[in-house]
Amino acid sequence: MSSAVEPFAETETLSLGERAYRRLRDSIVQGTLSAGSRISERSLASALGISAQPVREALRRLEQDGLVVTLPRRGTIVAEFGLERLAELGRIRAALEGVAAALAAERMTGEDLASLGEVVRGMRAATAAADTEALAELNERFHAILQGATGNMFLVRSLEALRAYDDLGRLRAIGSAPKDMPKALREHVSILAALRARDPVLSEARMRAHVLRSLTTNGVLSAPRKRPA
Amino acid sequence: MSSAVEPFAETETLSLGERAYRRLRDSIVQGTLSAGSRISERSLASALGISAQPVREALRRLEQDGLVVTLPRRGTIVAEFGLERLAELGRIRAALEGVAAALAAERMTGEDLASLGEVVRGMRAATAAADTEALAELNERFHAILQGATGNMFLVRSLEALRAYDDLGRLRAIGSAPKDMPKALREHVSILAALRARDPVLSEARMRAHVLRSLTTNGVLSAPRKRPA
DNA sequence: AAGTGCCACCTGCTATAGCAGATGTCCATG
DNA sequence: CATGGACATCTGCTATAGCAGGTGGCACTT
Incomplete structure (x- = not known):
């Protein structure tokens, strides 16, 4: 386990507990810390070169x-997730992103909409160039702007x-086929249109459908299940 | 502030951090710790008769x-919530309870359904007797069983x-009028019917509508806004 | 050889001490 | 009287030390 984690590199402005939290989080999401691994507060602390409290806080x-999950007086281990559980969490995320879209449709400023338009324009270019990496980043920005607009x-x-669970599921399933890139682009465009129209209901429905569709093509969600609205 | 919190009474089996967490949570929800109150790790620790770490952990x-919210090196204060924010959180809760109902419709065992039936039967009696207190507890059980069934x-x-925010909102708005008790009963009955039919979509829609309606009659949500499906 | 009790070790958990940074007060200065 | 700066004091934050409880293995017994 000490091989999976390295000491902190430089002095940053964040608290040690916060840094340890993000560090461990990334390690779990990226699979560096595989499910079922036992984590000791002390050994992890010494591996990171810090004390035990921040580590405990992060855990x-x-x-x-x-x-x-941590069993009192026994130890802390990283939780395991079957595909079924990941599918559940995906559906939860779809619902929450839908609500975020609805709130954003009501509260978004013109500046936010402009930023989103910029992102979508970038998506169109990246899709044409089949640049999956840029597309992933743009997708993240899209959702980040929208969620941020809800405040x-x-x-x-x-x-x-x-999102952590989502990344975790992406490891299990084979990478999404690049042939659904145009579909994702169309969905983003239609979501943006609904946001511009300031239609909460439509924005929510489209966003939710988009996330669910994305999950199915990723193999996390099996059936293209019927959904409300 | 030290007058709002008292030392722990007896030795329980829970960790001090966990106890402090629940204690503070309850105090905030019940309004004992009003919004904007400054909380000091040390003073709160001495007030509870414990050390500072568990308190920090709870915070x-x-x-x-x-x-x-805690401003680094400056202090920790309990967050403030306008009615608008509470309304947002209510809509989020409605969406999540909807997903929970959908999952429950798929996974619920016959035993769970029987327990829910029992609760609903109790609700019918309590509604007839206008026993608001029992009704509140039964309502809580209803949702607890459903959520627990999702696993x-x-x-x-x-x-x-x-739910904490929900309770927080209940303090602000005047207590729900008892005249909506029959309506709530009908909604619970219809939700149970959808669960028995193992219809995820219908269960979700009804549950979501139920929560939203409950929020509107509580005054947290203003308009009886149009909602999907 | 199989069962059993004991003990060293490891775990999460809590307490104490002390750090750097932010704040407010009080005094000196214009 | 107004203003600026130093110091006491508060804050969150981290480190060190030590506690009780749980585990595993080793020796001893049968």
Whole structure:
């Protein structure tokens, strides 16, 4: 386990607990810390070159995210997730992103809409060039701008946690086929249109459908299940 | 502030951090710790008769719940919530409870359905007797059984956090009029019917509508807004 | 050889001490 | 009287030390 984690490199402005949290989070999401691995507060602390408290703090937060379970006086291990569980979390994320879209449709400023338009324009170019890497980043920006426009920290935090599971599922399933890139582009365009029209209901429906469709093509969600609205 | 919190009474089996977390959570929800109150790790620790670490741990978790914000090196204060924010959180909760209902419709065992039937039967009696207190408890059981049937810890945890905001909103608005009790009963009955039919889409729609309607009669949600499906 | 109790070790958990940074007060200065 | 700066004091944050409980293995017994 000490081989999976390295000490911190440079002095940053974030607290050690925060840094340890993100570090562990990334390690779990990227699979560096595989499911079932036992994590010791002390050994991990010495591996990171810090004390035990920040590590413990990070583990507590990860536990609240559900990425880790700790048996009192026994140990802490990274949680395991079957495909079924990942599918559940995907559906939850779809619902939350839908609500985020609805809120954004009501609250978004013209500046936000302009930023989104810029992102979508970039998506069109990246799709034409089949640049999957740029597309992934643009997709992240798209959702980040939208969620940020809601101004709701709870929503942002929850979706951030759910994204971790999403990445975790991406490891299990084979990478999404590049042939659905045009489809994703069309969906983003239609979502943006609904946002511009300031239609919460339509924005929510389209966003939710988009996330669900994305999950099915990723193999996380099996059936193209019937959905409301 | 030290007058709002008292030392722990007896030795329980839970960790001090966990106890402090729940204690503070309840105090915030019940309004004992009003919004904007400054919380000091040290003073709160001495008030509870424990050390500072468990308190800090609890504050970190509360921060992740969004109930508290902490400015580095400056202090920790309980977050403030306008009615608008509470309305947002209510809509989020409605969406999540909807997903929970959908999952429950797929996974619920016959035993779970029987328990729900029992609860609904109790609701019918309590509604006839206008016993609001029993009704509140039964309502809580109803949702608890349903959420537990999903077996999804993330969902349960998130909804638990959201319930805190819900209680917070209940303090602001005047108590729900007792005249909507029959309406709530009918909604619960219809939800149970959808669950028995194992219809995820219908269960979700009805549950979501139920939560939204409940929020509107509580005054948290203003308009009886149009909703999907 | 199989069962059993004991003990060293490891775990999460809590307490104490002390750090750097931010704040407010009080005094000297214009 | 107004203003700027130094210091006491508060804050969150981290490190060190030590606690109780749980595990595994080794020796001893039968």
